[in-house]
Amino acid sequence: MSAITLRELTKVYPNGVRALDALDLEIADGEFFALLGPSGCGKTTLLRTIAGLELASAGSVRIGDRAVTNLPPGQRDVAMVFQDYALFPHMTVRDNIAYPLRIKKVGRAARHDKAAGTAEELGLSALLDRRPGQLSGGQQQRVALARAMACHPQVFLLDEPLSNLDARLRLEARTFLKRLQRELGVTTVFVTHDQAEALALADRIAVMEGGRIRQVGTPTEVFRRPANTFVAGFIGSTPMNLVPARVHGDELAVAGVRLPVPEDVRGRLTDGEQVVYGVRPEYLDHSPEPVPDALTGQVVVVENLGSFSLVSLDVPAGDDGATSVQVVVPEGREPAPGDTGWVVPRPGRTLVYRDGELVTGAAAPPVPAPRTGVAADA
Amino acid sequence: MSADLAKEARTDLAARAAVRHLLARVGRYVFLCLVLAFFALPLLWLATAPFDDTPTIGTSLPRFTLDNFRTLLDNPYALTSLVNSVWLAGGTAVLVVVFAALAAYALSRVRVPGRDALLYGLLLLSSIVTGTATMVPLFELAFRLNLIDSRLGVILVLTGGLLPAAIFILKDFMDATPTSYEESARVFGASALQIMRHIVVPVVRPGLATVGVWAVANVWGNFLVPFLLLRGPDKAPAAVIMYTLYTEGGQADLRLLSTFSLLYSLPVALMFVFVSSRYGFRFHGGIKR
Amino acid sequence: MVRVTSRPDETVGGARPATGASPAPDAAGLGRARAAGFLVPSMVLILLFLVVPAAWTIYLGVTNYRLTGLAAAHPEVVGLDNYTKALTDERFRTSLLLTLQFVLGSAVLGQAGLGFAIAFALRDRRGPLRRVVEAFILLSWILPSSVVAFLWIALLDRDAGTLNALLGTPGMAWLLDHPMLSIIVFNTWRGTAFSMMLYAAALENVPRSHLETARLAGASTWQQLRDVVFPRIRGHVLTNLLLISLWTFNDFTPFLITAGGPEQRSEILAVYVYKVALSGGELGFGAAISFIMLLINLVIALIYLRMLGRRERA
Numbered sequence: 001m002s003a004i005t006l007r008e009l010t011k012v013y014p015n016g017v018r019a020l021d022a023l024d025l026e027i028a029d030g031e032f033f034a035l036l037g038p039s040g041c042g043k044t045t046l047l048r049t050i051a052g053l054e055l056a057s058a059g060s061v062r063i064g065d066r067a068v069t070n071l072p073p074g075q076r077d078v079a080m081v082f083q084d085y086a087l088f089p090h091m092t093v094r095d096n097i098a099y100p101l102r103i104k105k106v107g108r109a110a111r112h113d114k115a116a117g118t119a120e121e122l123g124l125s126a127l128l129d130r131r132p133g134q135l136s137g138g139q140q141q142r143v144a145l146a147r148a149m150a151c152h153p154q155v156f157l158l159d160e161p162l163s164n165l166d167a168r169l170r171l172e173a174r175t176f177l178k179r180l181q182r183e184l185g186v187t188t189v190f191v192t193h194d195q196a197e198a199l200a201l202a203d204r205i206a207v208m209e210g211g212r213i214r215q216v217g218t219p220t221e222v223f224r225r226p227a228n229t230f231v232a233g234f235i236g237s238t239p240m241n242l243v244p245a246r247v248h249g250d251e252l253a254v255a256g257v258r259l260p261v262p263e264d265v266r267g268r269l270t271d272g273e274q275v276v277y278g279v280r281p282e283y284l285d286h287s288p289e290p291v292p293d294a295l296t297g298q299v300v301v302v303e304n305l306g307s308f309s310l311v312s313l314d315v316p317a318g319d320d321g322a323t324s325v326q327v328v329v330p331e332g333r334e335p336a337p338g339d340t341g342w343v344v345p346r347p348g349r350t351l352v353y354r355d356g357e358l359v360t361g362a363a364a365p366p367v368p369a370p371r372t373g374v375a376a377d378a
Numbered sequence: 379m380s381a382d383l384a385k386e387a388r389t390d391l392a393a394r395a396a397v398r399h400l401l402a403r404v405g406r407y408v409f410l411c412l413v414l415a416f417f418a419l420p421l422l423w424l425a426t427a428p429f430d431d432t433p434t435i436g437t438s439l440p441r442f443t444l445d446n447f448r449t450l451l452d453n454p455y456a457l458t459s460l461v462n463s464v465w466l467a468g469g470t471a472v473l474v475v476v477f478a479a480l481a482a483y484a485l486s487r488v489r490v491p492g493r494d495a496l497l498y499g500l501l502l503l504s505s506i507v508t509g510t511a512t513m514v515p516l517f518e519l520a521f522r523l524n525l526i527d528s529r530l531g532v533i534l535v536l537t538g539g540l541l542p543a544a545i546f547i548l549k550d551f552m553d554a555t556p557t558s559y560e561e562s563a564r565v566f567g568a569s570a571l572q573i574m575r576h577i578v579v580p581v582v583r584p585g586l587a588t589v590g591v592w593a594v595a596n597v598w599g600n601f602l603v604p605f606l607l608l609r610g611p612d613k614a615p616a617a618v619i620m621y622t623l624y625t626e627g628g629q630a631d632l633r634l635l636s637t638f639s640l641l642y643s644l645p646v647a648l649m650f651v652f653v654s655s656r657y658g659f660r661f662h663g664g665i666k667r
Numbered sequence: 668m669v670r671v672t673s674r675p676d677e678t679v680g681g682a683r684p685a686t687g688a689s690p691a692p693d694a695a696g697l698g699r700a701r702a703a704g705f706l707v708p709s710m711v712l713i714l715l716f717l718v719v720p721a722a723w724t725i726y727l728g729v730t731n732y733r734l735t736g737l738a739a740a741h742p743e744v745v746g747l748d749n750y751t752k753a754l755t756d757e758r759f760r761t762s763l764l765l766t767l768q769f770v771l772g773s774a775v776l777g778q779a780g781l782g783f784a785i786a787f788a789l790r791d792r793r794g795p796l797r798r799v800v801e802a803f804i805l806l807s808w809i810l811p812s813s814v815v816a817f818l819w820i821a822l823l824d825r826d827a828g829t830l831n832a833l834l835g836t837p838g839m840a841w842l843l844d845h846p847m848l849s850i851i852v853f854n855t856w857r858g859t860a861f862s863m864m865l866y867a868a869a870l871e872n873v874p875r876s877h878l879e880t881a882r883l884a885g886a887s888t889w890q891q892l893r894d895v896v897f898p899r900i901r902g903h904v905l906t907n908l909l910l911i912s913l914w915t916f917n918d919f920t921p922f923l924i925t926a927g928g929p930e931q932r933s934e935i936l937a938v939y940v941y942k943v944a945l946s947g948g949e950l951g952f953g954a955a956i957s958f959i960m961l962l963i964n965l966v967i968a969l970i971y972l973r974m975l976g977r978r979e980r981a
Contacts, residue, residue: 090581
């Protein structure tokens with residue numbers, strides 16, 4: 001009973017910056033939901049507006065069956081974990097975890113019991129009498145989580161929960177966090193600028209840009225079928241290859257070669273129109289020999305990434321010189337810089353963008369931007 | 379041949395560098411010893427005279443006695459003036475810390491247009507005005523507000539003078555405190571006053587202590603304001619009594635003067651030792667560049 | 668005598684999001700009304716005991732107000748008479764000149780110069796020598812002014828003073844024969860601690876690598892100072908000079924030692940105002956001189972801000 005519903009949510013700062021622009025979004029009960037985007041996209045503002053730390057300029061926020069748009073943060077029954085964890089430096093771990101209960105006027109003994117219980121669940125029992133300054137980053141994060149859990153809120157809000165941890169610890173904490181959320185089953189919204197973190201943790205992701213939501217979907221959806229070139233460039237550890245193309249009947253003129261128009265958009269393109277051809281490096285196969293329906297170019301850079309390498313090829317791009325296409329090549333099959341290479345897209349994994357928006361086979365109109373949160377291929 | 383020459387030149391250079399290095403070291407030592415002598419010399423009297431059975435105005439090895447301290451009891455104003463100083467310093471410090479903390483918190487957390495300009499303006503004004511330039515109107519003002527010969531008057535005037543700098547120092551501390559502490563408490567439902575009591579005050583306690591100590595030290599040594607505003611010797615703080623001891627009434631009683639100086643200096647010296655051992659006597663706040 | 672331990676030109680940037688949006692306007696949910704309430708006590712006291720006296724000085728300066736007598740009951744506005752009187756008064760001009768000597772000698776050369784020299788000599792030292800030197804310098808700064816004033820009177824005493832005993836110059840009346848030199852040396856002794864600490868903090872901010880680069884290039888100590896250290900701590904130097912100049916300009920402590928004498932030969936402006944206004948009872952004239960002092964203070968501050976601004980634009 002703690003879904004979050006945002007309607008026409010708008011936040012305009014006094015200096016005129018429109019941080020949130022008429023957002024509509026539904027977050028289901030128990031969902032682990034990511035707000036993803038580059039810095040300045042409004043994701044943190046959105047989280048803080050749900051928390052009540054910012055007041056909406058227009059629109060409404062509902063948590064469960066309560067309208068909370070104008071309630072102060074303390075009455076929204078949410079808990080928030082801040083990027084810097086905001087553990088009070090002068091209190092012990094025990095007092096920190098028990099602090100929400102102290103505000104709720106729970107007696108000292110009862111709240112210390114509760115704090116000890118929560119600490120045990122998170123493996124913090126040995127640290128109860130320490131101060132935050134004496135804890136490692138990972139421990140601080142757990143204490144912050146414990147403090148949020150202690151008051152049994154309807155919703156958890158996490159602001160960049162992993163960004164203050166070093167790379168190795170981050171993976172560990174990510175797994176821990178996902179497991180904890182699954183066990184507690186509490187609706188959780190978190191903010192991140194790291195697409196890998198969002199893909200790994202979330203049940204669903206909202207990708208934001210400039211105060212708007214550009215796509216909402218499961219990790220698979222946003223990875224495989226980004227609804228627009230912005231999401232395509234943002235999601236994925238290497239951005240999608242986006243190459244200008246022109247429609248010629250059933251074929252696309254791309255980088256000096258002709259490739260068939262992907263099956264699902266056949267008939268939706270106008271002859272002669274300018275589009276963008278998109279395919280992820282992971283969905284391209286490299287071949288040192290000529291193969292049909294392939295892009296071809298010269299290998300310029302080979303980056304070894306462990307079990308695979310990222311190979312960049314210069315391919316011709318229309319009239320004005322070359323563009324770069326990247327392809328993932330498994331270990332042992334790397335070409336050498338200077339070689340000529342051919343790359344073939346895997347069937348069903350190529351996308352076509354018109355005016356920045358994905359051209360889909362579904363009946364839905366391709367424009368305007370799907371800011372209403374309907375996934376492009378749903 | 380040329381290699382030998384080069385080698386010789388190199389050893390020659392090395393030798394010269396070594397000499398220069400040595401000279402620099404010696405020079406540095408001599409300089410520091412002179413500095414030490416310059417700063418220690420005037421202070422020696424304070425260490426010897428109170429314990430000398432026949433103190434003179436010059437510094438000499440004392441023939442040890444504690445009898446001199448008895449003169450403090452005989453003087454009607456010596457001990458009361460120290461109590462007066464405690465009242466003035468304590469009262470001012472409390473007012474400065476409380477008022478400056480409230481103001482600094484509001485200025486740090488709520489956006490007020492023109493806030494920085496206001497703060498710099500006041501700071502400048504306080505450096506300029508607290509001195510002697512406004513003694514005439516201050517005296518006038520105190521006279522009209524019926525604050526002449528009143529401890530409260532001295533406290534208020536001193537507080538007004540110290541507040542801008544105190545607000546400035548404390549705002550630095552408050553600004554350095556992440557707002558996420560307060561926001562976190564707010565999300566848990568804490569009220570503004572609970573946040574003040576539970577979070578802000580404990581977190582900035584070092585800042586409050588700094589400002590408190592700083593205010594006490596300032597008032598303890600302040601001569602001009604009580605000298606201007608207080609009439610009789612019964613309310614005068616130690617700073618003023620000290621001055622009258624060596625300017626009024628012919629030959630100064632060096633037993634009284636030396637012991638009183640020592641007793642009067644001791645609290646600030648101890649406070650300094652305490653602060654420097656606890657926090658390190660370094661610059662707080664803004665000196666970062 | 669306000670001692671500020673914080674730099675006035677420092678703006679502290681909070682943890683602002685990079686969005687260009689303003690930070691939470693009110694993190695603790697204080698509300699504008701309560702925030703204003705928090706400001707009221709401070710602002711009332713500051714207004715009453717700083718701003719009003721400053722403004723009052725301007726008013727009194729154009730009257731013939733006196734402490735006693737007819738003009739005490741019915742002060743009259745006399746326009747700029749006080750100012751013309753001051754500017755043509757030999758005693759005022761001498762006093763102004765003495766004050767300039769006092770500021771240049773004891774603040775700029777004495778406190779700042781000696782403070783920097785000590786900070787530089789101690790920069791990479793640890794251990795007892797540094798602690799003892801620092802302790803004595805700080806003691807001379809924190810002890811009450813009426814105590815240190817007497818300590819200096821005793822030190823410089825004509826008949827039994829320690830200084831004459833040490834120098835073998837019995838009967839040398841320092842305070843009578845060299846009153847200005849005495850208070851300049853005294854004020855240097857008194858105030859060097861502040862400059863020393865400020866420069867010590869500043870020197871810690873000079874990256875070691877810069878000095879090492881200069882040393883590798885074969886720069887002498889003086890060249891290192893000129894090319895590496897000073898450009899780096901210019902802001903500290905300016906701040907330091909502003910503050911100690913203002914403090915020294917308004918310092919009343921020399922009154923405790925020489926009381927302006929003998930024959931007004933150490934009568935700096937702060938002492939002059941006191942004598943004219945409160946001993947002599949000419950409140951209006953005293954206020955006019957006070958106002959001239961305020962203007963000079965303002966000029967000092969503006970020159971400093973100008974230089975600091977130029978630095979920031981550079």
